[in-house]
Amino acid sequence: MPVRVLMVCLGNICRSPLAEGILQSKVDPEKTMVDSAGTSNYHIGESPDPRSVEIASKFGIDITNQRGRQFTVIDFDDFDLIFAMDKSNYKNILRLARNEEDKKKVDLILNKISSRENLDVPDPYYGGTMGFENVFRMLDEATDVIAEEYKLL
Numbered sequence: 150m151p152v153r154v155l156m157v158c159l160g161n162i163c164r165s166p167l168a169e170g171i172l173q174s175k176v177d178p179e180k181t182m183v184d185s186a187g188t189s190n191y192h193i194g195e196s197p198d199p200r201s202v203e204i205a206s207k208f209g210i211d212i213t214n215q216r217g218r219q220f221t222v223i224d225f226d227d228f229d230l231i232f233a234m235d236k237s238n239y240k241n242i243l244r245l246a247r248n249e250e251d252k253k254k255v256d257l258i259l260n261k262i263s264s265r266e267n268l269d270v271p272d273p274y275y276g277g278t279m280g281f282e283n284v285f286r287m288l289d290e291a292t293d294v295i296a297e298e299y300k301l302l
């Protein structure tokens with residue numbers, strides 16, 4: 150059975166599509182299933198933000214086939230690991246958890262780099278291109294740790 154990893158942000162058009170694409174680009178597809186979702190219903194069915202598409206493409210990663218979807222309680226059954234991009238997403242995911250087993254699957258993604266500091270991947274939606282570069286770098290580092298820790302390489 151592959152390890153099933155879900156990346157979650159608010160809109161599923163900026164941060165989590167990048168997290169999905171970056172992790173996918175590093176892992177053995179036989180060992181890993183990666184997806185992403187948003188806690189909101191704002192961008193269901195939409196392509197990733199063009200600024201995310203651009204920064205991914207700059208690093209040789211194509212995320213254009215992704216489409217926005219909303220996180221649902223069924224995702225607790227469909228995934229082993231659920232990574233929230235920020236504390237607000239984290240709270241909204243935990244609100245849907247049915248039991249301790251569901252809750253144990255969820256972590257803040259940057260806790261993989263600096264454990265217990267509870268840092269947020271900043272929401273780049275209202276900022277400029279630099280925000281997306283910054284997000285890419287953080288997610289690149291965090292996904293290195295995830296790939297290593299769960300033996301997805």
Ligand code: 4NP
Nearest residue numbers: 158159160161162163164274
């Ligand atoms: P994301 O960024 O959560 O990283 O996809 C956002 C995208 C859209 C909105 C907010 C954040 N929005 O308010 O529409």
